[in-house]
Amino acid sequence: xxxxxxxxxTASRQEGEELTLDCSYExxxxxxxxxxxxxxxxxxxxxxxxxxSSSTAKERSGRYSVVFQKSLKSISLIISALQPDDSGxxxxxxxxxxxxxxxxxxxxxxHLHVLP
Amino acid sequence: xxxxxxxPRRTICKSGTSMRMECQAVGFQATSVxxxxxxxxxxxxxxxxxxxxxxxxxxxxFTQEKFPISHPNLSFSSMTVLNAYLEDRGLYLCGxxxxxxxxxxxxxxxRLLVL
Numbered sequence: 001x002x003x004x005x006x007x008x009x010t011a012s013r014q015e016g017e018e019l020t021l022d023c024s025y026e027x028x029x030x031x032x033x034x035x036x037x038x039x040x041x042x043x044x045x046x047x048x049x050x051x052x053s054s055s056t057a058k059e060r061s062g063r064y065s066v067v068f069q070k071s072l073k074s075i076s077l078i079i080s081a082l083q084p085d086d087s088g089x090x091x092x093x094x095x096x097x098x099x100x101x102x103x104x105x106x107x108x109x110x111h112l113h114v115l116p
Numbered sequence: 117x118x119x120x121x122x123x124p125r126r127t128i129c130k131s132g133t134s135m136r137m138e139c140q141a142v143g144f145q146a147t148s149v150x151x152x153x154x155x156x157x158x159x160x161x162x163x164x165x166x167x168x169x170x171x172x173x174x175x176x177x178f179t180q181e182k183f184p185i186s187h188p189n190l191s192f193s194s195m196t197v198l199n200a201y202l203e204d205r206g207l208y209l210c211g212x213x214x215x216x217x218x219x220x221x222x223x224x225x226x227r228l229l230v231l
Binding site for chain 2: 042045050105
């Protein structure tokens with residue numbers, strides 16, 4: 001069974017709009033970390049933001065923020081004021097350090113197209 | 117921020133030949149290096165994890181005989197794809213982590229095309 005699920009394979013928005021990308025995950029661990037990465041056409045996988053299961057802080061990094069609903073096992077990435085450069089593929093990822101110290105499990109990704 | 121370089125960025129090899137790719141952590145010491153592959157139409161799957169002072173751990177469906185990895189120091193790792201065939205094509209990402217609880221940072225990937 002998939003542990004990280006990104007339901008939408010593609011999304012399109014206009015420049016300046018705000019976008020929410022959804023991700024759900026499965027884990028029985030108490031401690032885990034969730035990441036959002038952006039995968040560029042060049043191949044680069046760029047780290048965007050991280051949420052630790054034990055944290056209640058609303059994580060934010062620039063125009064990126066997350067909505068973490070722990071009880072629902074859901075983490076959404078919000079990108080505000082979209083720009084054409086935000087186009088790319090966004091991956092949600094889960095890391096369970098107690099099960100496998102360094103393995104990161106990726107979802108299938110969501111392609112974002114930002115229209116000028 | 118942490119930087120991870122990979123070389124080459126893209127490569128083409130003939131079916132049945134081998135290809136070596138490199139990963140370099142710049143500005144930090146990587147206590148662990150993970151190699152991932154993204155096959156066409158698929159997400160990223162872990163090939164193996166290389167951790168300081170531990171044996172390299174391969175995931176199911178990946179073996180040392182097929183993907184030997186060298187991790188000689190805290191900033192460098194290399195992986196070879198031996199006897200590459202069509203199913204080995206894809207984007208190979210190297211992820212490096214500074215410490216146990218740290219975020220994993222990825223290199224730009226090596227795109228392998230097998231003819």
